[in-house]
Amino acid sequence: MTDPSQLPYKHYQTGDLIIGAIVSQFNCLFDEISFSDHPRRKLVDDLIIMPKNYQHVLSMVFAMKEISENPEILPNVSLGFQIYDSYVNARMTQQNTLKLLSTSEKLVPNFKCEKQKKLISVIGGHDSEISLQMATHLGIYKIPQIAYCVLAPVMNVKTQLPSFYRMVPNEEQQYRGIALLLQHLQWTWVGVIASDNDNGEKFLQTLIPMLSQHNICITSSTKLPALSQVMKAESSDGTMEIINPLMARAISLITSKINVYVVNAEPQTTNCLKWLVYFSIVLEGISETSIGKVWVMTAQWDFSSLTVHRYLDIQLFHGALSFAIHSNKVLGFPKYLQNLYPHLQTGDDFLRIFWEKAFDCSFSDMNEDKESRDTCTGVEKLDSLAGIFFEMDMTGQSYSIYNAVHTIAYVLHKIYTSRPKRRAMMDKGKLASPNLQLFKLHLFLRSISFNNSAGDSVSFDENGELAAGFDIVNWVTFPNQSFSRVKVGWMDPQTLLDQELNINIEAITWHSIFKQVLPHALCNDNCLPGYRRQKKEEQPFCCYDCTPCPEGKFSEQKDMDDCFQCPEDKFPNKNKDQCLPKHLNFLSYSEPLGIALASLALSFSLLTALVLGIFVKNQNTPIIIANNRDLTYSLLVSLLLCFLCSLLFIGRPHAVTCYLRQTLFALAFSVAVSCVLAKTITVVLAFKATKPGTRLRKWVGKSLTKSILLGCSLIQASICTAWLCTAPPFPDLDMHSLPEEIIVECNESSVTMFYCVLGYLGFLAIVSLTVAFQARKLPDSFNEAKFITFSMLVFCSVWLSFVPSYLSTKGKYMVAVEIFSILSSCAGLLGCIYVPKCYTIILRPELNSRDQLIRKY
Structure with a gap:
């Protein structure tokens, strides 16, 4: 066991101004302090290295090298640095932070001397707890602290930590991005894995309501401890009580039907997840290729691994998606890494131990067991390491440190160039003076904005956080422990609200179990359209x-x-x-029904005209004279008009046709029925007048028939005139009566007037039928009463059936019913009244004589 105060690892470089840093490359397991025993100095049980985090150190050194080689940034001023490790431990973090604040390596805070190093800023830490532990000391001295932790150490950072800045965007944007990503991919049934600490609780409290707002359900929520806590449990008496429930959770994760897990990817917790999953697979005998999950990681995820996990398979995370701090390729950095060798570096205590752990070897001068490990040559190539241990391109955290160093340099440059020109010339080289006031650093930090060497803009928002978004990365793994990170989208809150998330789904490589088909994460299948x-x-x-x-x-x-x-x-x-x-629905001349009805109307019109011609030609014959020639002609003409007015009902309705169709039909029919009524009354009166002593003789004559015809017709004409003057029919579109068609119709406007017209026609027809029925047996060879009776029976039957048929149909069929009723009732009148007469005139002319009339009489 080792005394933690004697842990020697640091990296330094002298300079006029010093930038401090606290990184997290090592993880130490510390014994618990018992206050019942005498304090011990040897508390460190083991030292675990996270090799990829060494790139954080190298990115800072490389940035300092770039600045020193650029005379336009800080002329005549040299920047130095001191880098310590946090060991992921509060005690060690605070101890090394105090070392940065002290005059020498001894912890003597609040003591100044003339030769004291000038600490102008500190970079770190890697996570929110370390950052907060640093800030408790740095904030007292108002020293700017630029962290690269994804989670803020406190809720209201700018109020509680005014000297604290973050070279990462606000995590709220990341949580919103996760919700938008899941919604975009239609993943609504997901599990959540969080750290078993305050950060994990904050993660759940923030994310779960946001997912609910986007209609995403959390089917399970699992909390995992840090790996260090698990490893401590291995040496305690209650090992199985802690390990067994964790193993059960891991088995449940990999065997469940949940395809998508959102992971709060803090390094310690993800290392625990990998360790648990690996041993669960071994214990259960599950094939790794059969475990297909989509892991949606937060930006802490870097696919790094501890050296103790060297042989853990990473295929389980093939196809994972993660949010990542935006990074770009920095020219010269890979070449700088290729020329990095342990024997060429001075002042770097991290490099040798990193080299041994990463390449699994040992240097000959190290007092370790050399039989079990190869000897380090010092010329091994960093680009030969697996990606889980080291990458040649800057990771998101390294890129943040690189930007943080350049930010401090540009702030110093702004302070220098903001002085009056004359004074600036006099103060050359005095930027490193102990009189440099820290409040100026804060003043310029808040407003700093520049483009780095990779072309990215760097600036802070009002909360002291990087004004930028997150990248969305797809992780593609390979059997040789290497991987490829593919940028498939981004989350940029500075764009329009509906364009914050941009993702290329076709560019994503999914786990092989999904066969490159977008995985489903639903409680049940989607409801299809319809x-x-x-x-x-x-x-x-x-x-x-x-x-x-x-x-x-x-x-x-x-x-x-x-x-x-x-x-x-x-x-x-x-x-x-x-x-x-919708199709337009009206009775057209181009469709079979319209053609048939139009043809029928024209045929009956021609037939009526033919009958009229026959009667005109034989107008002086007894059969025509005996049946009131004038009424006969009037009836034939009115029937002809009735047949022709039915044509107004065919074709698309217009204002004129709507105005005329019902009124012309009503008037023509009224004249026709009035003619029939006049004929019938004339026959009855004629026979009544022949009786001796009757006074009806004076009523017999043309004046009576004209009075009946004109009187009955004028009543209908008055009704129609009132209709047209008050509420005339008009063309209309009925959108709702038929589900798939728009009925183009003539709206009667006043249903009352329409039924008054029909009712009056019905009244005339019934009166005519009644009178004709009374006169059907009068002894006259040319008596029309019986034929009128039949014709009015047909007429009344047609129009009695018309009303229910008319009301039960819609659209063009309603119009067809009315046309059919017009044609059939008119045809009934024409056929019943005139066909017998035509038969007599044409085929039996011998019956059409005065003698036959007198004989019968």
Whole structure:
């Protein structure tokens, strides 16, 4: 065991101004202090190295080298540095922070001398706890501290730690990015793994509500301790009580049906996760290739490994996604690493132990067991190391340190160049004076903005955090312990709200078990378009049933909470996943039904005209004279108009056709029925007038028929005139009666007036039928009463069936019903009244004589 105060590891370089740093390359296991025993000095049980973190040291040294070689930044001023390790331990962190503040290696705070080093800033630490432990001391002296920890050490950083800055963006942006990423990939059923500490609790308290706001369910939440805590447990009596539950959690993780886990990827916890998963696989005999999970890591993840994990397979994390601190390639850094050899470095206590642990060898002058390890030559190549131990390109944390060093240099440059020119010439070389006031550093730090050598802009926001976003990295692993990090997107909160997240899904390499198909992370399958989600009782909101959209509604996307009505001029298709334009519905001359009805109307019109021609030609024959020639002509003309007015109902309705169709039809029909009524009354009165002593003789004549015809027609004309003057019909579009069609119709405007017109026609028809029925047996060879009776029976039957048929149909079929009723009722009148007469006139002319009339009479 080792005395922690004697841990020698540091890296230093002298200079006029000193930049301090606390890194985290080593992890020590310390014995617990018992206050019941006498204090001991030997407390360190073991020293574990995280080799990749040595790049943090090298990035700082390389940045200092760049600055010293650039005379335009700090002329006549040399920058030095002192780098200590935190050992991931509060006591060691505070001890080494005090060393930075002291005059010499002895811990003598608050003591100044003329030759004291001028500490102007400190970089670190690697995580929030270390950063806070440093800040408790640095804040007293107002020394600027630039951390590269992903999590802030306190909630309100700028208020509680005014001298604290972070070379990383605010973690709230990362959490929002995770929520947007899961939502974008439609992963709504995920597990969460967090650290079993305050950071993990803060992670859960912040992330889980944010995921809920984006409709993402947390199916399991697992807390894992730091690996150091597990390793301490191995030497205690309660080992199995601690290890067994952890192993059970790890087995549950890798065997569950959850495909996606969001991991709070603090290094200590992820190392514990890797260790537990590895031994769970060994114990359960599970094939690593059969374990397919998508790990969504926070920006602490760097795919680094402890040297004790040298042989742990990393294939389990193939295809993982992580948020990462934005980094870029720094020219010259790989070449600098290639020329790094232990025997050429001075002042660096980290390098030799890093070299031995990374290359698994030992130097000949080290007092260790040399039989079990190869001898280090000192010329091994860093680029031969596996990526989990070392990378030749800067990692996100190293890039942050590199930017932090340049930020301090540019601040000093701004202070120098902000002086008046004359004084600046006089004060050359005095920038390193002990009188350099730290408040000026803070003043310029808050407003600093520059482009680094990689072309990235570096500046702080109002909270003292880097004004930037996060990269999204896809990690592709290989069997030889190497890996490739592929940038597949970014999260940039400085862009428009709906463009914060940008990701290229096609560029992502998934775990081989998914066969390059986007993994699913759902409680149940997506609801397809045409369906809507219906929540399951007593289940999380991410679990639901899929129910078809009701009639008349649609859903065009997956997992819609509700179905929507199509616009008025559209209707849902059969699958109810999109809207189709509605067809116009009206009786057209171009469709078979319209052609048939138009042809029928024209045919009946021609037939009526033919009958009229026959009657005109034979107008002086007894059969025509006996049945009131004028009324006969009037009836034929009105029937002709009825047949022709039915054509107004065919074709797309317009203002003129809507205005005329019902009124012309009503007037023509009223004239026709009035003619029939006049004929019937004339026949009845004629026979009544022949009786001796009757007074009806004076009513028989043309004046009566004209009065009946004009009177009945004028009443209908008055009704139609009132209709047209008060609420005339107009063309209209009915969007709702038919689900897939728009009915182009003539809106009657006043239904009351429409039914008054029809009611009056019905009244005339019933009166005509009643009178004709009374006169059907009068002894006259040319008596029309029986034929009128039949015709009015047909007429009334047609129009009685018309009303329910008209009301039960929609669109063009409603119009077709009315046309058919017009044609059939008119055809009934034409056929029943005039066909017998035409038969007599054309085929039996011998019956069309006065003698036959008198004989029968």
